[in-house]
Amino acid sequence: MAKKDYLPKILETGANELEIIDFRMHELLDNNEIYEWILGVNVAKVREVTRRPENIVKSPGSPPEVEGIAKIRGEIVPIVNLAKWMKIREPEGAGKYVIVMEFLREIVGVIVHEAKRIRRIRWADIKKPPPSIEERLGGKIVGVIEIEDGNLLLLLDFEGILDELGMIKIFGIDEELPEEIDREGHFTVLILDDSPVARKIIKGILEKDGHTVIEASSGLEGLDILNNYLQKAVSEGKDITDYIQLIVSDIEMPGMDGLTFTRKIKEHPEFSKIPVIINTSLSDKATVDKAKFVNADAHLVKFDAPDLLKLVHKYAIKKKEE
Amino acid sequence: MALPDRDIKILVVDDMATMRRIIKGLLEQLGFKNIDEAEDGKVALQKLKSGNYDFVITDWNMPNMTGLELVQEIRKDPDLKHLPVLMVTAEAKKENVLLAIKAGVNNYIVKPFTAEVLKEKIEKIFSAIKK
Structure with missing residues (x-):
């Protein structure tokens, strides 16, 4: 833990x-x-x-x-x-x-x-x-x-x-990281959830709206992915936000929970540029307070598709004006 | 210090295809051409046992067998125990570095790194071996 x-x-x-x-x-x-x-x-x-x-x-x-x-x-x-x-x-x-x-x-x-x-x-x-x-x-x-x-x-x-029983399809985690995408209202979002079904749902909502999704099943895996992207950014002379424009994280996850993960992200010189939405089935005030305390940018109760998309468009890092 | 012979056979071990490609790209920038890949420690060990590799660059966090376990296996194997290993880590935490050194890595490199830093690490490893 x-x-x-x-x-x-x-x-x-x-x-x-x-x-x-x-x-x-x-x-x-x-x-x-x-x-x-x-x-x-x-x-x-x-x-x-x-x-x-x-x-x-x-x-x-x-x-x-x-x-x-x-x-x-x-x-x-x-x-x-x-x-x-x-x-x-x-x-x-x-x-x-x-x-x-x-x-x-x-x-x-x-x-x-x-x-x-x-x-x-x-x-x-x-x-x-x-x-x-x-x-x-x-x-x-x-x-x-x-x-x-x-x-x-x-x-x-x-x-x-x-x-x-083959009644729902659980997505595997892709080992290939998506490349930079053309950001015209479409973003690359890193999602963290230990439930494959929850990931599938969030992925489905986001992909339907034209976004690219990277999946992680815990905070540790999320950090690993971000570190790899940072390596990619350095190797290609780019910024981490060129690849990932938003993070959506669950709270209750084994290994490293979403609050600890968010705190680490917000303390990191590079990762902190990426907005974090805490997405959880817990909607009580204590949870909202905790999300604020670790500097999450927003909090959302699962699984409200219109609300999630609203927040994605509000918080995801838009393309810089050249 | 100088880089070793550019013809040495290098194995890059990482579960993420993107990372393998990035490290391969950096090695190619430094002039290395003979680069092979493995997606986890188990595959790496099989490859190492059957081929003449001169150098291993491995990630730490991998499913099946971690980079740390891979290094331990390499050091246990009489045919492989002298093989130089560079460990790629995400965090430069002291306890992690100590673990890696205890396991027998020749050096470690923290993500993100540039071709220049990679060059320095490789030079350090190979000049230490020559002595």
Whole structure:
């Protein structure tokens, strides 16, 4: 983790809270007992929890874990059978609920056995999965949270699961750095987010508006990319802002968080020329204050496409008048 | 101090194609022609074991095998242990430099650098070897 010990209290992470949906899956064991899986997903990714639709139409060609498609609130939504993905035997009549998740333009429903409750937890309460359960569920457990009676709630990486099922496409990180572009309202933007799906969404919004996107999955990777561009600039007798005109960074990232990253950028003689927009799902005042404290140029709540584009055009470094 | 023979075989190791091209370009400016590339430490090690390389320039931050691990592997290998290595780093933090020296790099260079600085580093490495 990044060094935080010398940071003022306002920058310490751990105060931030998030909400998760606690849902359960029931596995029928060989001895006819039922094992209850306690699972969770971040509310930020959830549109609604609803009764399982009566009509789920098989869609040919999709993997066996995909139950079919259904109409939910007038929209056609692919429905994933989580029990099949988990490879567990279901008790009779299980699977009455669907958690509808949304990734901007993509909506996916997931059949679960029981939607228990919403829990408010702190980021700091999410622990890395211990080795004993790390490999379970195909390694798609991103964290564990201790709940009542010493039980563990397993947070699932639905982005990874849906990617595995081929329902969403996760972009890889390109090893080739884009060249300088002709800046007539089109910019090169460095985006930082640890979630491949979030990167895909932001990239999609920006590319649709004609911008070039460079992706990084952590603050460290972002710094590495900037250092490489600085090398490129020096080798070619140019300025770093000739290549990158804007940075959009998430806050919660492993390795180096977005606030530490932004502080480093703003302390650097060359990198500080590049405007930074902090883009996060946290919209409370404390987060906005922290963003200001590290000299971020703007703050934006995920994923408002018109707002993001407005800020891009407002803050990205425009071409100098020659 | 003078640069070594311009015909020496150099391996440039970096996961970013752009960086490999930049370093190659700078080396070409200095007159070197025999330059090969590898995209990470593992590939580099394979190449080094099968070819007659005279000099390695490697990035620090790379997936699979870092530049530091690559240097450690080179120093462990009886056939490669005398191979001069220049480490490219993003930060000149003292503890990092110490780590690199302990691992056995001959010199390090901090991004961003010019052809002139690269020339100085290479001269330093090769004149130290000759002694």
